[in-house]
Amino acid sequence: MNSVRELAALGDVDPRVAAAAQQTALGRTVRSTTLWVAVALLAIILLFGALSDGVFLRADNISDMAVNSVIAVILAVGATFILGAGLLDLSIGSSLLLCSIVSAKVTTALAGSAEEVAAGVYPNLALGIAGGVAAGIACGALLGAVNGLIVTRLKLNSFIVTLATMGIFNGIALIVTNGVNVPNVPQQLQTDFAGSKLAGIPLPVFLAAIVAAAMWFVLTKTRFGMRTLAIGSSEEAARRANVPVDRHIVSLFVLMGVLAGIAGIVDLARFGTTNLEGHQTDALAAFAATVIGGTSLFGGRASVGGAVLGALIPVVLATGLVILDVVSFYQLVVVGVILILAVWLDQLRRSRFN
């Protein structure tokens, strides 16, 4: 038995494996995509700070950027789970929109009579908002379940399914609103939630931080997170290990839907109205942020922290360019280049061991 031990320990080990074994914690950190994204983001922030004579780094600007990132962060964190499981969900922008509409309609319906609401008077404001929040979240769960059930029951590719439901949900959003944004949403949503701060930090930013921290915890510490990555790494292996793969996939889409619903409520609260034209590229932006943050395009490896950083990059770039009086459209170009770099790095890492 000893001979085997030595064989396995010394002679028979692939040199790359031996190198991996000797790899220090520091070495592993240096190779982590998340770290590099953090470094890149910090460099961008410092560069803008220097070029703008510090205007960029002022507390109010930082706070604005944080608020502007909230929706992207919430969606990217959800996308991390979906992509980690080797799935895609292109419908999240449409889900967000439809849920913000449902939330707005329920809020205005419960907050007072039609005449009262039209006059901006909300006798049952608390009930309206509570109902609207619950409806927005329930809407997200339902739309997610629809995606998940179609993918698992009909055994269809999630890319195609959610490409279809992206159109379907968007169509329903336009049908139920007749193409007109829902009017008379209580302003208190803006003033008391989106615009208010706790300890100097805007409430929506708190919400995004809590969502991100909770999802990081779930991904790294729980069975749910481990099985998510197992499915992404090898669905067949997960099935053979008796992991209830289909049920898990439905749960992932429901989770993603709930996060889209929450993002929809935040969107409603920030702008005081629904935004029928504003969410066409949300899904692509969320998955781009996720991939930039180090989640593998093929599933199996995922980073919530990286996704958060990846979601911040476009906002930071756009804000910085505006402050520097440069057309902010350059942001689109830069993010595209970063995305290609991130995917290329992921591919290099995979091919090294395959």
Added chain:
Amino acid sequence: MRPPVSTAERSTARAHAIELRDITKSFGHIQALRGATLQIRAGEVLAVVGDNGAGKSTLMKALSGNVVPTSGEIVIDGASAEIASVADAQRRGIFTVYQDLAQAPDLSALENVFLGREQLLGGIGRRIGLLARGEMRRRAEQALDDLGVTIPSVSRPVRDLSGGQRQAVAIARAVMWATTAVVMDEPTAALGARQTAIVYDTIKATAARGLAVVVVSHDIPNIVSLADRIAIMRHGRVLVTLESEKTNVDEVLRLMLGAEVTQ
């Protein structure tokens, strides 16, 4: 009252005997098994050899629950046992190491060993599915150590391991959960000589733990020296089962390829 048993002790094998009796299996017109009978003893390495198409894989699948026999009986410890699914087989303590590994390459060795049977922390941690990583790591390291396998780290993705090490991790997984038998269909088919040596030693260590190990292999010379007994299959039947000490490579090859049994 019995004293509480530790989880490590709980997975230790007890001596179970399995008998596959007169198993037949047809796939449409093809008769893959035509009445195969095989006795499997606890603590032995039983090699199953035969020409391509002899029915080895199908017989192993009947044992692991991947194939439901057309007729015949599986008897465990004298009682008839229905094995209609992989879950049935696993409930009887029979675990399979698949030819194509069936591992999640991005997950670590410890995660692969525990996938589907994760250990959770107690109390509220159990309800939210909190992984007991420390305990899982300890058990995975112990299991690999018991099999005499050393890998760089149980926390690194198995993608980074050599083929033999990955196979050893797959075997460790089966050994960890099996209480009756570990079934392997050509576990070394894709491996080089040194990697194969790791796997063979792992197989011996598995049997030494009291489990029956049933191995399908084409590596006749090595398997004859590794196994305690050798079952030779031909045309969907087990032609004969030989004690490895009372036979040799030539005889096994001759029987495999069509000679009549003389003893």
